[in-house]
Amino acid sequence: MTAGVRSAAQRPPGRPPQPGEEARAAALAALAQRLGDRVSVAPAVRSQHANTTTWVANQPPDAVAFPSSPEEVQAIVRICAAHRLPVIPFGVGTSLEGQVNAPFGGVSIDFRDMNRILAVHIEDLDCVVEPGVTRKQLNAYLRDYGVFFPIDPGADATIGGMAATRASGTNAVRYGTLRDNVLALKAVLANGEMITTSRRARKSAAGYDLTRLLVGSEGTLAVITEITLKLHGIPEAIAGGICPFPSVEAACQATIATIQSAIPVARIELLDALQVKAVNAYSRLTLPERPMLFVEFHGSSAGVEEQSARFGEIAAELGGGPFEWATKAEDRTRLWQARHDAYWAALGLRPGAKALASDVCVPISRLGECVTATQADIAAAGLVAPIVGHVGDGNFHLSILVDMADADEIRRTEGLLERLVERALAMDGTCTGEHGVGQGKMKYLEAELGDAALNAMRSIKAALDPQNIMNPGKIVTPA
């Protein structure tokens, strides 16, 4: 492990399952018998299935299993439960807070071979997929039906991973997050039983909302094996553009006014001046290096034209502009590709540095203040960290470019991240808008929600997973 690896991940709290070596070997033998060569203990495979995206330490599982059916997932969970071995669901490994790590060892369940689109119900605007389907795979499949799945966290994540982490992204201001777009789940509980959380009806008042309880639970309560998703008609017209502002505050005020005016903006993204500079270099653009909103409107041809015009007026009133409307699809695609490449562009600001991504979310009225204070904090800490934000939701991201060989810089980065969360919480915000808790943000939950709510979560965890084998060491430790 390197000097800069966070220590929190190395001292997992709570009462971990501690299977002896004998139990571990017995479990792996039983898995090999069931799955043949679809279980691997190769060191390279194991480390690829632990955290690889951020500075959270890579903690590999004992083995990686590749089930091809829900029954095989049940078999894996039952074998692990019998030997008190942890199970850790794995999509494509794009999570950012150590969600796929195995701090107590155990078996990573990779959904590579469960990537079938099981049904598309076009009249009902829903579809049923296995967890290993990626969002791009799904949208490519859906295109001929004239519908799409709107949640777009940037990475080509799996639907299972997005459901487990309550993913959102650029379209959430219009279409909601993963939470709002799941109709039902099938999932394997710690006891190996398969549950169906809901029927396929568009709404229901029949009992506790197990669907929403599992969405965002990061595999700590159950392993998701099937997801029924809402779909949306592809809008007749899509229009959008970019608009520079004199300040982050002005861009945020324009966002507030846009939403208050009930303009159904589909995407409204902030890039701070440093991020625009990075994007210009990486994507060969010549945007003015000022705070910038990227916006997109979905609707009828007349509708998006009207929405764009009204947004332009609002922007102008707040000193922004000119609002450049990208009428051509290829121009729009190029701009949004540049937005999506923000992470890679940020890396280009400081070659050789590691980009550490973190996110918080605050009430939108406090967003300008929060971003501006964070920029000042970055400067005072002598760090380089461009900012992008899903401003319609009050959610923003830092990509801190860190020289991992510089212990002092790592210390300053840690301090910046602590203060970022403190600042968000002081504004009635949350320590994470969309990255999730994983290992990296466990320490903030008590400050955010209080001991009583955390105890309620611990009770639920203990009730559904009494042996603490479901992705232990993430979110909360059981009661």
Next chain:
Amino acid sequence: MTAGVRSAAQRPPGRPPQPGEEARAAALAALAQRLGDRVSVAPAVRSQHANTTTWVANQPPDAVAFPSSPEEVQAIVRICAAHRLPVIPFGVGTSLEGQVNAPFGGVSIDFRDMNRILAVHIEDLDCVVEPGVTRKQLNAYLRDYGVFFPIDPGADATIGGMAATRASGTNAVRYGTLRDNVLALKAVLANGEMITTSRRARKSAAGYDLTRLLVGSEGTLAVITEITLKLHGIPEAIAGGICPFPSVEAACQATIATIQSAIPVARIELLDALQVKAVNAYSRLTLPERPMLFVEFHGSSAGVEEQSARFGEIAAELGGGPFEWATKAEDRTRLWQARHDAYWAALGLRPGAKALASDVCVPISRLGECVTATQADIAAAGLVAPIVGHVGDGNFHLSILVDMADADEIRRTEGLLERLVERALAMDGTCTGEHGVGQGKMKYLEAELGDAALNAMRSIKAALDPQNIMNPGKIVTPA
């Protein structure tokens, strides 16, 4: 009790709290000491706080408490917990499945005196209210801010009751249900602790979704004491109208086509021919007595005009029309008032009868078939039961007009309701789209969700309410 009272409500299952008379008296004395004359044991008050809306038997609590602060709610729960006495939250008593009944006695907590609007954050489009605020009270208060709260279940229910039962109604197709419009809750757990389920940020990925777990839990997990709601800008223009169709199927197909075309319809309501007849008589209208859609569009002036025109085209393609667009606000109000009075209009079809309301929800592709089969079933059973539906969601309601002195008619009604749920479940639907489970629909949950999911619910209930004092005998009995 009358002959027609459902027997299910009289044999509450599970392990009820059974405080002795001494414990009961001690609890009531402690409550009286804490609340003075804001606790009542008068028989009339008690029976008003049990089910009064349907044929589920009235099961009054031992006492009714009227807290005026969250601390008083905590005190009530603590006193009841110490003596193992049930607590049953009460809004205005408009629930339909016996949610406010006290099958094991206990204390009804009436939120009459906790009806303050605590904050409106206009830039954030949210507000914070106490549970006793009604939706009409809230919207009257919000009007001057240019925003509104869209969920409209018909009755002027309290926000606390609507959150507890996951209410929805006519606007849900556009604005979602209560579930989608709650940002955070404060609630008292069975141990008397107060939890905050979430910060006020628009989205969060920080831990289990306690907010959604409590929404729809009908007071069986916690007593809600504060609700933070999303608000929406009042649209610049509202337009709507009515459109007759040759059949229920054609009306449903028009609804599907409208939604698939991404026309953002705000309301789309089906009345069957019998319901239209009832409405004509009650509201002195002369609508053609055929299946009818009531529709409403929200947006800019140009937007609603375009949406209306496109809906008219879709309706015509399916043999519907003429689509009469109500341009004047007073005409629109009159039509929607008639829609909202559907229950009273139904009663007029058979003076002296009791109207028994029930709802199911199916995937929209099956809705026409489900409604049509239900109409045939009503006729075969020799019953009178007009149908209205929130067709955009696949949700519809029966108002069965029953002579409660006729045992055979009651038997036939019970059979019809059983078959209604079986039909919905066979179409991948739910036993209740919005009325909730309460006592009346507990028996259907296992068929709908299966034993494993129900066991998960029971485990959660037992974990958060080990004494089973929180509205016991509703939804599920603990493990």
